[in-house]
Amino acid sequence: MSRKRGVRTDAVHAGRMVEDSLGAVSPPIYQTATFEYASAEQGAARFAGEDDGYVYTRFGNPTVAVFEQRLAALERTEAAIATSSGMAAISTTLLGLLRAGDHAIVTDALYTAALTFLRQTLPAFGVECTVVDATSTAAIEDAVRDETRVIYCETPGNPTLALVDLAAVGAIGRNAGATTICDNTFATPINQRPCELGIDVSVHSATKYIGGHGDIVAGAICASREMIDRLWKTHIQIGGCLAPMDAFLAARGLQTLPLRMRAHNENAMQIAEAFVGHPKVARVIYPGLPSHPQHELAARQMGGFGGMVCLDLAGGVEAGRRMMNAVDLCTLTVSLGEVKTLISHPASMTHSMLSPEDRRSVGISDGLVRLSVGIEDPEDIIADLEQALEVA
Numbered sequence: 383m384s385r386k387r388g389v390r391t392d393a394v395h396a397g398r399m400v401e402d403s404l405g406a407v408s409p410p411i412y413q414t415a416t417f418e419y420a421s422a423e424q425g426a427a428r429f430a431g432e433d434d435g436y437v438y439t440r441f442g443n444p445t446v447a448v449f450e451q452r453l454a455a456l457e458r459t460e461a462a463i464a465t466s467s468g469m470a471a472i473s474t475t476l477l478g479l480l481r482a483g484d485h486a487i488v489t490d491a492l493y494t495a496a497l498t499f500l501r502q503t504l505p506a507f508g509v510e511c512t513v514v515d516a517t518s519t520a521a522i523e524d525a526v527r528d529e530t531r532v533i534y535c536e537t538p539g540n541p542t543l544a545l546v547d548l549a550a551v552g553a554i555g556r557n558a559g560a561t562t563i564c565d566n567t568f569a570t571p572i573n574q575r576p577c578e579l580g581i582d583v584s585v586h587s588a589t590k591y592i593g594g595h596g597d598i599v600a601g602a603i604c605a606s607r608e609m610i611d612r613l614w615k616t617h618i619q620i621g622g623c624l625a626p627m628d629a630f631l632a633a634r635g636l637q638t639l640p641l642r643m644r645a646h647n648e649n650a651m652q653i654a655e656a657f658v659g660h661p662k663v664a665r666v667i668y669p670g671l672p673s674h675p676q677h678e679l680a681a682r683q684m685g686g687f688g689g690m691v692c693l694d695l696a697g698g699v700e701a702g703r704r705m706m707n708a709v710d711l712c713t714l715t716v717s718l719g720e721v722k723t724l725i726s727h728p729a730s731m732t733h734s735m736l737s738p739e740d741r742r743s744v745g746i747s748d749g750l751v752r753l754s755v756g757i758e759d760p761e762d763i764i765a766d767l768e769q770a771l772e773v774a
């Protein structure tokens with residue numbers, strides 16, 4: 383009787399390089415650009431796709447393959463492509479699927495560079511994009527046209543933690559003949575598996591939770607074997623391949639991802655609950671709180687609510703700035719998904735170039751503070767935030 387292995391077992395064992403001739407238990411780092419052929423005939427067979435040996439690291443590499451197979455096992459997809467960054471995964475997927483004359487629908491609560499790529503770069507190549515409210519399935523459906531080929535979303539969305547109903551978007555995409563793509567960076571395959579919910583492609587910034595330690599920039603595309611074979615042709619032309627050393631670190635990160643995500647989920651819930659009703663905090667935004675407007679959807683499509691929490695400070699921009707200067711344990715920086723708690727204030731940092739009105743139109747209020755809750759003792763994180771809020 384065949385038994386499906388659990389996620390924690392797959393995180394440790396999937397993709398192990400069982401064929402390594404010396405029996406290395408940890409995956410060797412194949413730090414090589416090229417692979418030698420035993421003969422001209424073998425070289426010809428590899429280029430013809432008749433021999434599946436390696437050719438050149440941009441096309442594939444054994445260390446990179448460990449990461450790809452392990453991530454695909456966790457995401458419960460047939461295959462994956464590792465990329466040099468999350469943006470390489472996103473741009474490769476979109477360029478692989480869209481042609482001039484096509485139309486794409488994109489939800490509004492999105493990582494800024496992805497939104498810019500869809501809204502500014504793709505139109506220069508003749509692709510029209512319609513940006514819709516991430517939280518409205520009806521708005522997504524209403525935006526469908528005959529030329530719609532892609533529906534792109536991110537959930538939970540950066541930085542507002544707005545959610546997209548993935549099962550509903552998957553169904554809209556199938557009816558429209560459009561490929562659906564979800565950026566699964568915030569949730570990770572431990573908390574959410576978009577392709578099990580009917581989405582065609584799940585993309586990641588592996589720089590975040592997957593790597594987990596803030597020491598690599600990496601990305602990935604997860605999908606069916608057929609879709610991955612199609613996107614691989616674009617991937618090798620664009621050239622955003624992952625370096626073997628970074629693939630080793632990403633594959634190692636995956637081994638502890640289930641344990642780290644459990645700690646991130648638990649700490650984030652504790653921190654969210656601790657600041658509900660705090661006099662300096664107008665609102666705590668966390669999908670795990672019953673007060674989150676889409677809490678019911680979060681409970682339905684996520685196995686855990688994640689490590690991202692937003693505190694909306696009553697004192698606006700100045701309060702946010704003062705809090706950033708007062709934190710001690712929390713690290714003041716962009717990015718997310720590291721073992722340490724990271725804090726940022728979009729209105730004075732990442733989104734300071736936008737007008738307050740433009741920020742508000744994408745749900746970023748002046749006092750919004752974004753926390754990527756780490757795996758430290760939650761009491762220590764809470765104590766640091768409390769002392770910083772005293773001056774906010």
Ligand SMILES: Cc1ncc(COP(=O)(O)O)c(C=O)c1O
Binds near residue numbers: 588717
């Ligand atoms: C949700 C999300 N997707 C994609 C990216 C881009 O990832 P990378 O920086 O690895 O290119 C980021 C980066 O912050 C992100 O937050």
